[in-house]
Amino acid sequence: MxxxxxxxxxxxxxxxxxxxxxTNYYWCVQSKRSSELKAWCDLVFDDEVVMKEWMRGDQSIQSLAQLGPRLGVDSIVSSFLNDMEYYAxxxxxxxxxxxxxxxxxxxxxxxxxxxxxxxxxxxxxxxxxxxxxxxxxxxxxxxxxxxxxxxxxxxxxxxxxxxxxxxxxxxxxxxxxxxxxxxxxxxxx
Known part of the structure; x- marks a missing residue:
């Protein structure tokens, strides 16, 4: 065989x-424009436990928005959508x-x-x-x-x-x- x-x-x-x-990171461009968003991204994406909980559906964007800088869900989602062209x-x-x-x-x-x-x-x-x-x-x-x-x-x-x-x-x-x-x-x- x-x-x-x-x-x-x-x-x-x-x-x-x-x-x-x-191959582009989420919030890649917007986080370069906002130190608060970058701090939030670093907090969420650099913590393997938090990241895996989020990807398993054990954490929501609403709960994660409470971590670190208080950006608010709308701001985080809006920044994600503003980078949409980079996720093609x-x-x-x-x-x-x-x-x-x-x-x-x-x-x-x-x-x-x-x-x-x-x-x-x-x-x-x-x-x-x-x-x-x-x-x-x-x-x-x-x-x-x-x-x-x-x-x-x-x-x-x-x-x-x-x-x-x-x-x-x-x-x-x-x-x-x-x-x-x-x-x-x-x-x-």
């Missing part, structure tokens, strides 16, 4: 958002994935928070390209969580026992390892 990936046998390609389809998906990569795996379903799988819905509204191509989207705040589990992880939830949702005929495109070695442990394939590093 060949050890080469048989692309024509791949049924689903899962694609990560941050670091793969979009890499359509060249999306086309390349489609060309490599033309018969496979494409699914977006991302560790992300409730504001991700704003990105989906801004870029309707995501809902046209991907047959399904899995976001950690909705599944309440991260891809790298110990079982059950988001991947276990996806397996159950899709009625699969493993990811044998699936590929994950993700920049996280932890996520790739979890996916491989469930029988899936990841691009070589």
């Amino acid at each position: 060949s050890s080469f990936l048989q692309r024509d046998k791949i049924e689903i390609v899962f694609v990560d958002w941050f670091g793969v389809l979009s 998906p890499d359509e060249v990569l999306m086309k390349a994935i489609n060309d490599l795996f033309p018969g496979a379903q494409k699914m977006l799988v991302t560790d992300n928070f409730e504001l991700f819905e704003q990105i989906r509204k801004e870029y309707p191509i995501l809902d046209r390209y991907f047959s399904r989207t899995y976001v950690s705040y909705a599944t309440r589990r991260l891809k790298g969580d110990k079982p059950p992880s988001m991947f276990d939830i996806i397996l159950t949702d899709l009625g699969r026992v493993n990811f044998k005929r699936c590929v994950l495109v993700d920049d996280s070695p932890i996520n790739c390892g979890e996916f491989q442990r469930r029988g899936g394939h990841t691009p070589p590093r």
